[in-house]
Amino acid sequence: VNRSGPFPLRTGVPLGTAFFIVAVVLVALGGLVAGLSVQGASPEATWPTLAFFALLTVLAEHFAPQIDSRTKTSVSVVIILGATLYAGVLGSLAAVLAYAVYVKVRAGSPPHRMLFNFGMALLAAQSSGWAFGLLVPDGPARGSFELMLVPAAFAGLVYYGVNHLLLSGVRGAAEGRAFWHIWAADYAWLWPHYPVLGVLGLLVALTYHAFGWSAVVALAAPVGMMQVAIRQYVARTTANIRQLESLNEELQREIAQRRATEEENARLVRQAARVAALEELSRLKSEFISIASHELRTPLTGILGFSELLSTGAITEEDQRQRYQRMVYEQAEQLAALVDNLLDVSRIEAGRVELHPTALDLEEVVRSVVEPIRATAPGHALSWEIELAGRRVLADPGKMRQVLVNLVGNAVKYSPGGGAVTVAARPEPTGGLVRISVTDHGLGIAPELLDRVFDRFQRVDTADTRGIRGTGLGLYIVKELVELHGGRVEVESEVGRGSTFHVTLPASRLPDAADTEERRETIHA
Amino acid sequence: MPNEETAVLELGVAAARPRGVVLLVDDDDVVLALLQATLARLPHLVVVARNGAEALAQAREHRPDLVVLDVTMPGLDGVEVCRRLRADDATRAAKIVLLSACAQPDDQARGIDAGADVYLTKPFRPGELLQRLTQLADWSS
Numbered sequence: 001v002n003r004s005g006p007f008p009l010r011t012g013v014p015l016g017t018a019f020f021i022v023a024v025v026l027v028a029l030g031g032l033v034a035g036l037s038v039q040g041a042s043p044e045a046t047w048p049t050l051a052f053f054a055l056l057t058v059l060a061e062h063f064a065p066q067i068d069s070r071t072k073t074s075v076s077v078v079i080i081l082g083a084t085l086y087a088g089v090l091g092s093l094a095a096v097l098a099y100a101v102y103v104k105v106r107a108g109s110p111p112h113r114m115l116f117n118f119g120m121a122l123l124a125a126q127s128s129g130w131a132f133g134l135l136v137p138d139g140p141a142r143g144s145f146e147l148m149l150v151p152a153a154f155a156g157l158v159y160y161g162v163n164h165l166l167l168s169g170v171r172g173a174a175e176g177r178a179f180w181h182i183w184a185a186d187y188a189w190l191w192p193h194y195p196v197l198g199v200l201g202l203l204v205a206l207t208y209h210a211f212g213w214s215a216v217v218a219l220a221a222p223v224g225m226m227q228v229a230i231r232q233y234v235a236r237t238t239a240n241i242r243q244l245e246s247l248n249e250e251l252q253r254e255i256a257q258r259r260a261t262e263e264e265n266a267r268l269v270r271q272a273a274r275v276a277a278l279e280e281l282s283r284l285k286s287e288f289i290s291i292a293s294h295e296l297r298t299p300l301t302g303i304l305g306f307s308e309l310l311s312t313g314a315i316t317e318e319d320q321r322q323r324y325q326r327m328v329y330e331q332a333e334q335l336a337a338l339v340d341n342l343l344d345v346s347r348i349e350a351g352r353v354e355l356h357p358t359a360l361d362l363e364e365v366v367r368s369v370v371e372p373i374r375a376t377a378p379g380h381a382l383s384w385e386i387e388l389a390g391r392r393v394l395a396d397p398g399k400m401r402q403v404l405v406n407l408v409g410n411a412v413k414y415s416p417g418g419g420a421v422t423v424a425a426r427p428e429p430t431g432g433l434v435r436i437s438v439t440d441h442g443l444g445i446a447p448e449l450l451d452r453v454f455d456r457f458q459r460v461d462t463a464d465t466r467g468i469r470g471t472g473l474g475l476y477i478v479k480e481l482v483e484l485h486g487g488r489v490e491v492e493s494e495v496g497r498g499s500t501f502h503v504t505l506p507a508s509r510l511p512d513a514a515d516t517e518e519r520r521e522t523i524h525a
Numbered sequence: 526m527p528n529e530e531t532a533v534l535e536l537g538v539a540a541a542r543p544r545g546v547v548l549l550v551d552d553d554d555v556v557l558a559l560l561q562a563t564l565a566r567l568p569h570l571v572v573v574a575r576n577g578a579e580a581l582a583q584a585r586e587h588r589p590d591l592v593v594l595d596v597t598m599p600g601l602d603g604v605e606v607c608r609r610l611r612a613d614d615a616t617r618a619a620k621i622v623l624l625s626a627c628a629q630p631d632d633q634a635r636g637i638d639a640g641a642d643v644y645l646t647k648p649f650r651p652g653e654l655l656q657r658l659t660q661l662a663d664w665s666s
Contacts, residue, residue, distance in 0.1 A: 290627060290629065293626070293627070294597060294626040294627060297626035297646070297647045297648055298553055298555075298556065298626055298647065299555075300647070300648040301555075301556055301559065301626070301647040301648035301649065302555040302556065302559055303648075304648045304650065305556075305559040305562075305563070305648065305649065305650070305651050306559060306562070308650055308651050308652065309559075309562055309563065309651050312652070314562075314565075314566070314651075315562065320562070324558075324562065327555055327558065327559075330555075331555060
């Protein structure tokens with residue numbers, strides 16, 4: 001059997017709540033006075049009887065098991081109803097007063113709460129007594145039990161209704177919620193208990209009437225045992241729940257901790273990756289510096305050495321002298337190209353490369369790149385094959401030349417044994433794009449290095465390539481320039497078989513013949 | 526430092542007859558040509574090689590008194606060639622000059638550890654090189 005416990009009012013009662021409480025207490029007391037003056041005191045309301053019911057109420061409340069912070073089983077309602085049915089308004093008053101004072105003492109609740117509990121319970125008890133009196137005008141002592149069952153149940157329901165209406169009202173006022181919400185959420189489920197409490201109250205009243213206080217105490221014994229059992233059960237269940245809750249908390253903590261650890265780990269992994277990337281960059285940079293210094297020193301050796309020999313007059317033969325002078329010039333040129341590359345990279349990295357794209361005649365560009373290289377690479381068979389059907393490439397002529405010089409230069413450089421080097425250009429079947437491919441039959445690139453060949457400072461460093469000059473900048477410049485054009489670079493290679501570098505660039509639309517002529521002139525001009 | 530011009534001339538005069546074999550090793554044609562031009566006036570037999578393997582073969586064949594070795598080469602590098610020359614009884618006696626475009630102290634230590642007599646960095650000055658070679662080979666005597 002359940003009933004709601006004291007409503008949760010904080011100290012410092014809001015004005016509305018205070019009014020509500022005062023009103024309830026005044027109505028209850030008014031009802032009391034009115035009942036007494038209209039009907040007079042019940043003849044059964046003797047001092048011993050009232051004292052007995054008051055004591056019984058306190059005992060019932062004392063042993064009532066607490067189910068949770070809000071809910072308590074309440075045999076005390078049975079006693080209050082029994083007192084009401086047996087001794088009328090004075091019975092109610094005695095039991096309710098005992099109840100309110102006990103709750104105050106026991107729970108240490110503030111005075112306004114005691115006041116409200118008193119008023120509420122008194123009003124509920126009076127209402128139920130009044131309802132019972134309507135149906136059984138002669139009082140419980142003189143009716144037959146079967147005929148009083150339904151009125152008693154009805155009285156219980158009235159008690160429930162008044163009690164919880166007031167409870168919802170005062171909580172609503174305190175919590176700022178509509179009282180029916182509180183009712184529906186917290187109290188609606190309780191109603192079936194109260195007819196039973198009413199009948200039990202009737203039973204207490206009749207037993208007291210028939211057999212006196214000892215019979216009621218005997219009747220209370222099994223109820224008390226049941227209460228104790230329920231208390232035990234609740235205590236254990238609560239302990240179990242607590243244990244579960246603490247386990248759950250522990251789990252939550254552990255999960256949070258684990259999550260934090262994971263985050264920390266992820267952070268460390270990210271940091272390690274950053275550090276590794278920085279270390280790799282720094283390694284590449286110092287490698288670059290040593291390569292660049294090597295690449296600078298080699299032509300400088302030729303320039304300084306031959307200049308010295310020439311200037312000291314150690315070379316007397318005229319053809320030797322001319323040959324060495326040419327070498328000085330070539331080495332100086334190589335040095336200039338290297339410096340250009342370095343400047344290009346710094347320009348690219350600073351984002352200061354400007355493009356002036358025009359519709360290029362690719363064949364012309366390729367020829368102008370391949371011819372001079374062919375002259376310096378007699379061991380290679382350089383050829384080109386342009387099948388663009390009048391299509392042109394949208395590109396900056398100077399940058400495009402640079403891309404092709406680097407690619408064809410690499411193709412020659414990395415095929416030390418000679419062999420065919422071909423430049424091919426074809427429209428992509430998907431349209432709108434032109435693909436230029438430079439193929440050699442040289443050393444090739446190992447698969448694990450393929451995706452890094454376009455990186456800065458990255459050189460294919462193997463025993464085969466160690467003697468080949470290079471700074472690791474050429475392909476990086478190619479990639480950056482092509483991507484600036486909105487194109488992309490790709491490479492296919494097989495060690496020992498050679499490599500093919502593909503450059504895909506946007507094509508201008510297919511022009512008609514006149515248009516082609518016109519553009520050719522524009523470019524030539 | 527003595528005047529290089531003088532050194533060249535003295536060597537040119539002093540070297541009236543062939544005094545031995547010099548092996549020049551470099552993968553770069555320009556540097557090789559420079560070395561050859563530098564030593565052109567010496568009455569020595571000059572042998573060249575363009576990589577490490579070739580250098581070892583030439584050394585085995587010609588038993589050079591002096592080897593000028595480039596460090597950075599395809600295949601066997603100069604330091605390794607130096608080590609192998611020192612390991613072989615036939616070539617152990619040669620004076621070895623390592624010539625490198627790497628100027629890091631580590632590289633120099635590596636070269637000396639491998640048994641090189643002199644470690645020079647590029648760019649080198651022909652007169653100075655000639656002088657070092659002269660001292661090393663004790664040709665002036």
